[in-house]
Amino acid sequence: MSQQVESYDMYTKQHNMRKEVLDGLSQVHKILQAKYFYDQAGSELFEQITYQPEYYLTRTELDILYQHQTAIADCIGPVHTLIEYGSGSSRKIKSLLSSLHQLEAYMPIDISKEFLIQSAHQLSQDYPDLQIKAVCGDYSESLRLPIEDKLKKVIFFPGSTIGNFDPAEAADFFRRSSQLLEKGDGFLIGIDTKKEATVLHQAYNDEAGITARFNLNILNHINTSLGGTFDLALFDHVAFYNEEFGRIEMHLKSRIDQLVTVANQTFTFKQGETIHTENSYKYSIEEFQLLANQNGFTPVKYFTDAREHFSVHYLEK
Numbered sequence: 344m345s346q347q348v349e350s351y352d353m354y355t356k357q358h359n360m361r362k363e364v365l366d367g368l369s370q371v372h373k374i375l376q377a378k379y380f381y382d383q384a385g386s387e388l389f390e391q392i393t394y395q396p397e398y399y400l401t402r403t404e405l406d407i408l409y410q411h412q413t414a415i416a417d418c419i420g421p422v423h424t425l426i427e428y429g430s431g432s433s434r435k436i437k438s439l440l441s442s443l444h445q446l447e448a449y450m451p452i453d454i455s456k457e458f459l460i461q462s463a464h465q466l467s468q469d470y471p472d473l474q475i476k477a478v479c480g481d482y483s484e485s486l487r488l489p490i491e492d493k494l495k496k497v498i499f500f501p502g503s504t505i506g507n508f509d510p511a512e513a514a515d516f517f518r519r520s521s522q523l524l525e526k527g528d529g530f531l532i533g534i535d536t537k538k539e540a541t542v543l544h545q546a547y548n549d550e551a552g553i554t555a556r557f558n559l560n561i562l563n564h565i566n567t568s569l570g571g572t573f574d575l576a577l578f579d580h581v582a583f584y585n586e587e588f589g590r591i592e593m594h595l596k597s598r599i600d601q602l603v604t605v606a607n608q609t610f611t612f613k614q615g616e617t618i619h620t621e622n623s624y625k626y627s628i629e630e631f632q633l634l635a636n637q638n639g640f641t642p643v644k645y646f647t648d649a650r651e652h653f654s655v656h657y658l659e660k
């Protein structure tokens with residue numbers, strides 16, 4: 344393996360996962376955090392989602408990144424280190440690695456360790472002069488990064504993944520990210536926009552049923568990692584647009600009354616009861632700029648597609 348890739352493990356998975364899953368399943372309205380979708384199988388299923396015809400997000404964001412490649416690089420200016428949050432696969436980052444000015448280092452951060460390290464090694468073949476520091480870590484919590492303060496940094500957070508946070512969590516997230524940055528450093532962030540509910544609905548209810556498998560896989564992840572007894576055949580995938588909150592909600596709905604054990608704790612499910620597995624907030628351009636502005640970042644420029652189905656914002660600290 345190439346020495347160009349260094350890796351750092353800052354993720355204490357077992358400990359956090361057990362506590363957070365048990366807490367979530369103990370609530371009156373059962374809930375699981377979306378980050379638990381992403382074991383190896385979940386990361387692969389998400390990759391497949393991004394190729395579904397209904398899931399316009401990834402395709403549209405990629406188009407924006409490539410269409411505006413030069414404008415984005417010029418807007419950002421010279422940058423030493425590019426940090427990427429939740430760096431699943433490498434299709435998006437390549438547009439930046441190929442165009443950013445004076446880039447020396449790339450730091451992908453992800454909790455899915457094998458997937459992260461595989462991708463880092465693959466990238467190192469295409470960018471032999473780039474230092475790659477792969478960090479296995481959870482960016483939804485405080486992180487200390489192996490990085491020097493003085494060098495200009497940009498955080499790339501694509502995919503509208505910030506939509507998994509509710510507005511208060513998003514505010515926290517901005518504040519924590521800001522602590523990793525100096526004045527003048529930047530944030531390049533992909534945001535799914537508000538649009539007709541049917542377009543949103545279809546994106547999370549694809550014909551091929553991949554999103555359903557992705558949603559159900561969270562139960563498998565719990566079974567394997569925490570000794571759970573979930574029977575995936577006894578839950579249904581549910582996803583809908585909640586207009587009032589401006590978010591897609593995903594749930595897993597129990598088909599029958601049943602008991603499930605996780606890490607030696609037993610949970611009861613009524614027929615029709617759901618586990619809330621994900622929120623995916625959508626923002627108009629103005630709403631997102633306001634959110635950024637209220638949390639220590641100045642919107643510099645945004646890039647979008649002809650239909651404004653997706654947006655990529657450059658923000659500066």
Ligand code: AVJ
Nearest residue numbers: 392502503504507547554623
């Ligand atoms: C990776 C969080 C952006 O919310 O669209 C895809 C995850 N969930 N289909 C999204 C997801 C169901 C995705 N994010």
